[in-house]
Amino acid sequence: MPLPFIPIAIAAGSAIAGAVGIGKGIKAASDNSKAGDINKDAQSRVDNAKRYLELTRDATKDALEHLGKKKLEIYDGDMKRFVDFYGLLKNVKIKESPELNELKKFKIDKQSLAEIRQDCELAGEVIGGVASGALAGGLMAFGAYGAATTFAAASTGTAIATLSGAAATNATLAFFGGGALAAGGLGIAGGMAVLGGIVAGPALAIAGFVMGNKAEENLNNAYSNLAKAKEIAEELNVLSAASEAIAKRTRLFSVQLDKLRKLFRPQIDAMVGIVNDEGTDYSRFSPSSQSCIAAVVATAQAVKAILDTPILDKSGALTAESEAILSGTKKFLSGTPKTARRPAKNRDPSKGLD
Secondary structure, eight states: OOOOHHHHHHHHHHHHHHHHHHHHHHHHHHHHHHHHHHHHHHHHHHHHHHHHHHHHHHHHHHHHHHHHHHHHHHIIIIIHHHHHHHTTOBSOOOOOOGGGGGGTTSOOSHHHHHHHHHHHHHHHHHHHHHHTTOOTTHHHHHHHHOHHHHTOSSSHHHHHHHHHHHHHHOHHHHHHHSOSOOTTSOSSGGGOOEETTEEOOOOOOOOOOOOTTHHHHHHHHHHHHHHHHHHHHHHHHHHHHHHHHHHHHHHHHHHHHHHHHHHHHHHHHHHHHHHHHHOSBGGGSOHHHHHHHHHHHHHHHHHHHHHHSOSBOTTSOBOHHHHHHHHHHHHHHHTSOOOOSOOOOOOOGGGOOO
16 A cells, blocks of 8 residues: 655655754854854963963063162162262362263252262162062162152152052053953953053953854854954053063163163272372362262263163153163263272261371
């Protein structure tokens, strides 16, 4: 007996529908698998950019703190010793060195000598504050701005408060001093961090996958996530590049300070010897002694230029002035003899001359 036609047609239709259903299921699984891979790639891009930014941020923080500490130590040591002995001299008339063209605004005259002496005293107080932990972020501020900005106040207490506050209120320094990068942003005020005017967006929000009709939507969302991840990673990489540039300039300042200190210390020793041997009247010094005094003053100017020149402006951008000072310092060092008159004991000038 022949089979009924209609049941056969129904069976055929059911088979076709089943095949279509299986095909959709396979496509859904494929779309979801592809979406998963794309989302992993997206998240990896952001995570890698964040990790690199953390590394550059920490390195920059260390560089600024190292420079800040070095500046304070120079004020409290070498510069203080220079001021103590140079301040004893009278009738000093020194011609400007041609190597100091870029540094000529940093004069060593009677007024600036008094200001430097005050800065040296303040540096000693600040070092005490750093040692006691009272200046969280203060070293970064001093590294970034120097005495010209952070020691603007007359009293020690105000100066220390200014130094500490500079790090707390400046978005760039807060960025360097902040904790680990948060999953939803970069940490400070409102879940964002600002460096050079760039705001990093939130991290990716990747939802779980749903099979069936949602699979195609999952894939579209994954492509959207990838585009967003590329944008976020690019912003983070810009932040990293800015951070690296700050660290590089900061390290250059440290290198130049080290070179200047090697020159400065024996020159101060020579000045001490001159004061011991020839008194304090510059006009009566021998020509070689006058040359030694001129040399130590020139080096003091170069050191003061590095100590005072801000590396960053208020917005957190590198200053053109810091680049010019580096250039001027290199020229000064390349044109300066590396020999001093002779070493002398570090006598306390307050006890009188020998």
